[in-house]
Amino acid sequence: MHDLESLIYISRPAIRPHSIELLDIADACLRNNPLHDLTGFLYFDRSFFVQVLEGESARIETLCATLLDDPRHYGMHVLRRAPILRRRFACWDMALCDGTSPYPLFGFKPSRKLLEAAKQGDASALLSAIDSMSVPVRAAPIVAAPSSSEPHLSS
Numbered sequence: 001m002h003d004l005e006s007l008i009y010i011s012r013p014a015i016r017p018h019s020i021e022l023l024d025i026a027d028a029c030l031r032n033n034p035l036h037d038l039t040g041f042l043y044f045d046r047s048f049f050v051q052v053l054e055g056e057s058a059r060i061e062t063l064c065a066t067l068l069d070d071p072r073h074y075g076m077h078v079l080r081r082a083p084i085l086r087r088r089f090a091c092w093d094m095a096l097c098d099g100t101s102p103y104p105l106f107g108f109k110p111s112r113k114l115l116e117a118a119k120q121g122d123a124s125a126l127l128s129a130i131d132s133m134s135v136p137v138r139a140a141p142i143v144a145a146p147s148s149s150e151p152h153l154s155s
């Protein structure tokens, strides 16, 4: 794909972690991102969202304009935007990481101090925590080919 890039931002949620509003966001991610060939990672807790978006530059641009207007969060601050050769979240339309869980996705559990520092403009520690996350490649589903010896069911 041409012009592949990754954008990471931090913002403040205006909604609670386990709310209908959050499910609506997850729903939009899973509905829209495959259509726009966007992949990524969305961390949420009571005080922060951190999202990694991967895809074609223009698609990211369009989504960012929408995100800026979304009242379910505020104070959106881009931490890094850079060209990438390949996606880290290639198999994830949007990997949702619940920061309130003791076992968050990919073990990503940044401290509040780290998140506050990123929001204040020092994002180096948060970015290296994101970069060192170990993201498993999701296996493709196994689809069994029908065997020719299988009996045919007639209706």
Ligand SMILES: Cc1cc2nc3c(=O)[nH]c(=O)nc-3n(C[C@H](O)[C@H](O)[C@H](O)COP(=O)(O)O)c2cc1C
Pocket (backbone or CB within 6 Å): 025, 028, 029, 031, 032, 033, 042, 049, 051, 063, 066, 067, 070, 072, 073, 094
């Ligand atoms: C923190 C946050 C992350 C979001 N991430 C995405 C996303 O990755 N993809 C997406 O389509 N919408 C995302 N949204 C929702 C969009 O702002 C917007 O509501 C949605 O794209 C509208 O989709 P619709 O026109 O299909 O209803 C996010 C919203 C928030 C608050």
